[in-house]
Amino acid sequence: MRKEKVDELTHRICADYGLEADFCEGDQEATVLFPDRPWSAWVTSIILPKNRKSNEMGFGVYISDQYEGFYGRKTLAEEMARQARYMKFPRAKVEDQDGGYYISLAFVPQDPENLTTEELYEVLSRIRKLAESAIVALGGITWKSEYIKNEQLFSQEIIYPLLLRMDFHHIQYSHGRREYGRDFIFSETTPFGGTRFYGIQVKAGDIRGGVNSEIDEILGQLDDAFGMPFCEIRSDGKRYISEVVIAISGFFTDNAKDKIANKTPPSMRGSVHFVDRNVINELIQRYWSVKLEDPTSQST
Numbered sequence: 001m002r003k004e005k006v007d008e009l010t011h012r013i014c015a016d017y018g019l020e021a022d023f024c025e026g027d028q029e030a031t032v033l034f035p036d037r038p039w040s041a042w043v044t045s046i047i048l049p050k051n052r053k054s055n056e057m058g059f060g061v062y063i064s065d066q067y068e069g070f071y072g073r074k075t076l077a078e079e080m081a082r083q084a085r086y087m088k089f090p091r092a093k094v095e096d097q098d099g100g101y102y103i104s105l106a107f108v109p110q111d112p113e114n115l116t117t118e119e120l121y122e123v124l125s126r127i128r129k130l131a132e133s134a135i136v137a138l139g140g141i142t143w144k145s146e147y148i149k150n151e152q153l154f155s156q157e158i159i160y161p162l163l164l165r166m167d168f169h170h171i172q173y174s175h176g177r178r179e180y181g182r183d184f185i186f187s188e189t190t191p192f193g194g195t196r197f198y199g200i201q202v203k204a205g206d207i208r209g210g211v212n213s214e215i216d217e218i219l220g221q222l223d224d225a226f227g228m229p230f231c232e233i234r235s236d237g238k239r240y241i242s243e244v245v246i247a248i249s250g251f252f253t254d255n256a257k258d259k260i261a262n263k264t265p266p267s268m269r270g271s272v273h274f275v276d277r278n279v280i281n282e283l284i285q286r287y288w289s290v291k292l293e294d295p296t297s298q299s300t
Contacts, residue, residue: 055108056106056107056108057106057108057109057115058104058105058106058107059104059107059123059127060104060105061102061105061130062097062101062102062103063076063100063102064099064100071135071139074094075138076134076135076138077094079134079290080130080131080134082137083134083137086133087129087130088126089105089106089107089126089130090108091105092105092106107123137290140289141158141281141288143277144157147204148205148249148250151202151203151204154202154249155173158249158280158284159202159247160173160184161288162283162287163186163200165287165288166287168186168188168198169187169189170186171184171185171186172185181201181218181221181222181224182199182200182201182225182241183200183202184199184202185197185198185230196242197240197241197242197243198245199225199243199244200244200246200247201221202247203218203248203249204249204250206248206253207256209252209253209255209256209257209259213256215252215256215259216259216263219259219263222244222265222268222272226241226268243271244273245274246273246275248277249277249280250276251277251278
């Protein structure tokens, strides 16, 4: 892939992301980008480093006193900094600056000598997701109607970030390419120091339990999900799934629940988990959302 100088493509980046650039006179350290909607609901400016040949670069996000969101600027800025580690920013710091709040984000490029255009696009994408993730953490998720039909969108916007926040490790996503009914494979360290592997099959919409329905297909794939090995990136050896999760963006009908209860093999019960929209929302509340202090509960 051809390396390009990012400065020469600032205008393209601005066009693609709805940004306006301002090169401040006398300020050789940064390029300031002013986001257009939908960015402006959260972020009023983005600071790009001028020095783009470094082992670690600093990007900035500024929330000015013009911010009119539901949450206070400080609350939003601090939550964005807390969410930064899930967006692969190794460090984040919040500073009070000129009546607003500035979040500095550390970024480590693959090649310090050549920050590519693709990497900068990726950083901007992470910043957008960072702002959205903070809003979810503070106020809960807005469940998109597309999740009912679009399995990949549901996987990327809900399942993957939720697994990160549940502190699972080595999350592999097959991008819809089925591997014996496992769209995600991930792991956790057990209390005994071993590794337990999980597989998730993701489905969009409701799952019904009629004759030759989708639930029959799902139950029929359980043997393969547990029995077929997979290759772990960090190891040459074969690995096997210990637990399987069926995660759907809708609900299991009563007929589907009956089949789950009666047709799940006894040897697999306790190792197969059926997760619908209600359960996912509970997990989001538990692992993703912030527990804000109720000011009325404080003693005087």
